[in-house]
Amino acid sequence: MASYLIGIDGGGTSCRAAVAASDGRILGRGKAGAANILTDPETALQHIADAARAAFQDAGLDPAGIAEARAILGVAGHNVGDAVHYVKRRLPFAAAEIESDGLIALQGALGDKDGAVAILGTGTIYIAREGDKVRYIGGWGFTVGDHGSGARIGHALLQESLLAFDGIHESSAVTQSVLAEFNNDPRDLVDFARLAKPGEFGRYAPRVFDCAGRGDPVALRLLKAAATTVDEALDVVVARGSRTICLLGGLAALYRPWLAERHQPLFVEAEADALTGAVALAAVRFGSRPEVVA
Amino acid sequence: MASYLIGIDGGGTSCRAAVAASDGRILGRGKAGAANILTDPETALQHIADAARAAFQDAGLDPAGIAEARAILGVAGHNVGDAVHYVKRRLPFAAAEIESDGLIALQGALGDKDGAVAILGTGTIYIAREGDKVRYIGGWGFTVGDHGSGARIGHALLQESLLAFDGIHESSAVTQSVLAEFNNDPRDLVDFARLAKPGEFGRYAPRVFDCAGRGDPVALRLLKAAATTVDEALDVVVARGSRTICLLGGLAALYRPWLAERHQPLFVEAEADALTGAVALAAVRFGSRPEVVA
Numbered sequence: 001m002a003s004y005l006i007g008i009d010g011g012g013t014s015c016r017a018a019v020a021a022s023d024g025r026i027l028g029r030g031k032a033g034a035a036n037i038l039t040d041p042e043t044a045l046q047h048i049a050d051a052a053r054a055a056f057q058d059a060g061l062d063p064a065g066i067a068e069a070r071a072i073l074g075v076a077g078h079n080v081g082d083a084v085h086y087v088k089r090r091l092p093f094a095a096a097e098i099e100s101d102g103l104i105a106l107q108g109a110l111g112d113k114d115g116a117v118a119i120l121g122t123g124t125i126y127i128a129r130e131g132d133k134v135r136y137i138g139g140w141g142f143t144v145g146d147h148g149s150g151a152r153i154g155h156a157l158l159q160e161s162l163l164a165f166d167g168i169h170e171s172s173a174v175t176q177s178v179l180a181e182f183n184n185d186p187r188d189l190v191d192f193a194r195l196a197k198p199g200e201f202g203r204y205a206p207r208v209f210d211c212a213g214r215g216d217p218v219a220l221r222l223l224k225a226a227a228t229t230v231d232e233a234l235d236v237v238v239a240r241g242s243r244t245i246c247l248l249g250g251l252a253a254l255y256r257p258w259l260a261e262r263h264q265p266l267f268v269e270a271e272a273d274a275l276t277g278a279v280a281l282a283a284v285r286f287g288s289r290p291e292v293v294a
Numbered sequence: 295m296a297s298y299l300i301g302i303d304g305g306g307t308s309c310r311a312a313v314a315a316s317d318g319r320i321l322g323r324g325k326a327g328a329a330n331i332l333t334d335p336e337t338a339l340q341h342i343a344d345a346a347r348a349a350f351q352d353a354g355l356d357p358a359g360i361a362e363a364r365a366i367l368g369v370a371g372h373n374v375g376d377a378v379h380y381v382k383r384r385l386p387f388a389a390a391e392i393e394s395d396g397l398i399a400l401q402g403a404l405g406d407k408d409g410a411v412a413i414l415g416t417g418t419i420y421i422a423r424e425g426d427k428v429r430y431i432g433g434w435g436f437t438v439g440d441h442g443s444g445a446r447i448g449h450a451l452l453q454e455s456l457l458a459f460d461g462i463h464e465s466s467a468v469t470q471s472v473l474a475e476f477n478n479d480p481r482d483l484v485d486f487a488r489l490a491k492p493g494e495f496g497r498y499a500p501r502v503f504d505c506a507g508r509g510d511p512v513a514l515r516l517l518k519a520a521a522t523t524v525d526e527a528l529d530v531v532v533a534r535g536s537r538t539i540c541l542l543g544g545l546a547a548l549y550r551p552w553l554a555e556r557h558q559p560l561f562v563e564a565e566a567d568a569l570t571g572a573v574a575l576a577a578v579r580f581g582s583r584p585e586v587v588a
Contacts, residue, residue: 137460137461137462138460138462140456140480140484141484141488143484143487143488144449144452144453144456144483144484144487145453145456145484147457155438158438159438159439162434162438162439163441166431166432166527166530167431167530167533168431168432168526168527168529168530169526186434189438190434190435190437190438190439193437193438194435194437232462232463233460233462235462236460236461236462239461
């Protein structure tokens, strides 16, 4: 039986898998439910196996080959040691390495080239690679990090809406729309915010981009402040040597025109997605593909 | 048996009571444990009764008189309707009204005069009174409000320390001291912050005042930003007519020299504490003291 490679892109909403030949050529893809190894490792293990099986079936291969396969998994929260060890020991593969979801995204976006990715979604994180050296900047989560993220932008909009209610900051169409949603009762807004998860704050972020584009002064101020935090992080990425930056994540396209002129020439489009990146890393680690050192 | 008045200042760390004659003259004081009617109403009821009994004993009065007494309670979270109704029905007094801790603080600080209090502690809130009209500005809690509070200042210091770690913002003595406390490992800081309550963030606030006073550039920037949020709220208080402002709360004395020149002439010292304010309100509502309308 030939030994195949598997790439896994495990996320909080779904888990995707690809099976590839030993040179990294993708033969089939599959998908299953959420794979959050931190909050629910048993379900994550089940869905990783389900996605791999679906990929083997998509390729017309016998799923028995899964037990002989070698895999790279990209997962959120990969740096939480205990969860990684627990999951790694229980995976149905012959060998596996667990990497960050950011690293497989970088590999997919840049291929083997040096450069950085700025992942701008519900959270934010910056990952730069030079040769075999990978550096992470930012991240750290919603509570004390993830500046410029959708969650932080949405949170800032709710804050501004309360400040507008109190007459401390100016009111505008965007703050009025938020207050109206909460029956113009700040207590309802506070009740929502007290229990809201980052993703729930993040759902207000597209409205800030939209209203800023139409000239709303409060949305403009919030968006410029958020874009400044991204530009400041990109300055560090550039100072450390990256000359190519790929913007990824749900807010990437919305953000691009708001980022500083000095960064615009550095932006490139992603070559491929994170799942392709996972397979490419698997081909180098476990397959027949030589490691490329720039 | 003469009917007495009771004032209660119920807080998250302790509950204080005073018993007074019907003209508001305080006869005795007592203290008991925390009285948070929102998070633990049964314990709060117990400690309110304990504090009242201690006050009667301090005055040399028979505690049986508590059942005949009329009380004003100032409590945090008074505007959460269900908890107030639950506690109010179970109080051991002949009659009682529950008010905000801020209102009794204002009554204590300003007596019957018009004006405002700015309560600058773990949280922040502004309360202005003109005649019998009382307005609240700000507050709203740590998640989306309480700008300039100890909790927000401490939170901002932790954030800045991570930004300094990543090289995104400048490092200084104050950020280095924070990182050192967390073994120079940002993950330890993030673990702390993820579970920290407002009071735990707030414990970092005095350090910001201290370091700013010694010229630390990061502490100065954080403190100036915090003071701006207080000045902006005070501008609203002034615009709505207050010409006398009393700064209260654990950060009041630290803040005063950092607030804008335009507000300095308005600041006055508190006449008395919140417990005295509760008794004064009780004397107007239930006693022989006439209501003063400015």
